[in-house]
Amino acid sequence: MIHHTVRGAEVPALGFGTFRLPGEDCREGVEHALAIGYRHIDTAQGYHNEEFVGEAIQRSGVPRDEIFLVSKVTPENFAQDLATTSTRESLRKLRTDYVDLMLLHWPNPGVSLEQPLASLARLKREGAVRHIGVSNFPPSMVEQALGVTELFCNQVEYHPYLSQTTLLEQTREHDLLLTAYCPIARGKVLEDTLLSDIGARYGKTPAQVTLRWLIQQQRVAAIPKSAHAQRRIDNFDVFDFELTDEEMQAVFALDREQRLVDPANGPDWER
Ligand SMILES: NC(=O)c1ccc[n+]([C@@H]2O[C@H](COP(=O)([O-])OP(=O)(O)OC[C@H]3O[C@@H](n4cnc5c(N)ncnc54)[C@H](OP(=O)(O)O)[C@@H]3O)[C@@H](O)[C@H]2O)c1
16 A cells, blocks of 8 residues: 655555445445455545445444545535534444544535634544545635645545646645545546556556556545445555656646536636
8 A cells, every 4th residue: 555644644545435335335345445455435424325334344343543534524514513513423424433534525605614614623623533624626715725724635536637737736835635536537547548558568457557647646645436346456456566757747648627527516626
């Protein structure tokens, strides 16, 4: 496993995503991911599967303090002190006293940023949240949030077809983690000729080359999701090869500004 050190904390660079992994599939998937060796699990209030993640962690027998557990506050829970009550509910479902990282899932222009961030800062002082982060925040909103509280992470869409140069510079400047969601572009990388040519040199698939490319970058974590056991194994099998500088640059050059997650009520991405 590759770890990144962010604000003095060690984060496993490869995690397991659970969006659109409901119910028993989620429990089974997370339990299996932990058995393979994943130690970073990503869920959210909005995924409606926190209780299955919690059950999987408990059943896995992996000590809680070996897992970097991430959840997210839904934007509807930003007002008043709903971030506090909903996070406590998340902890109950996750069967744990703390999450390693709690993110604001999307910007909510209807509520001042201070409200949910102040709630999370209080939970952090109590130990219920180890670190606070944001998700889908463009650079200026990250700056704004940093004016309210210390941040650990911005989780955004990032893969070979969507560069994140400005946000990556910002993570270096402020000692943040950038977690790449949709890391294999929801399967779109699989047919890529360049990625398959690079993979052929190492006996790896385009998905494996992509995941390696992400986590080989400083301060970048990747959280691929799969409902299939063999794919979970394959996605984790990226620690026995290393891309050269030339190969890293060749993958960077695949950028075509292709954003897969871009809801109508989403933020201005400032690109
Ligand atoms: N913060 C946010 O707003 C946000 C938004 C989106 C996602 N996320 C997080 O990021 C995680 C990952 O993103 P994502 O699930 O959207 O996209 P992804 O991980 O890039 O791709 C997942 C898709 O690719 C397939 N797949 C996975 N591994 C594969 C492999 N080795 N070979 C072929 N196909 C493979 C999966 O199918 P099967 O499942 O059928 O195998 C699934 O359809 C999510 O689960 C979630 O935790 C966060």
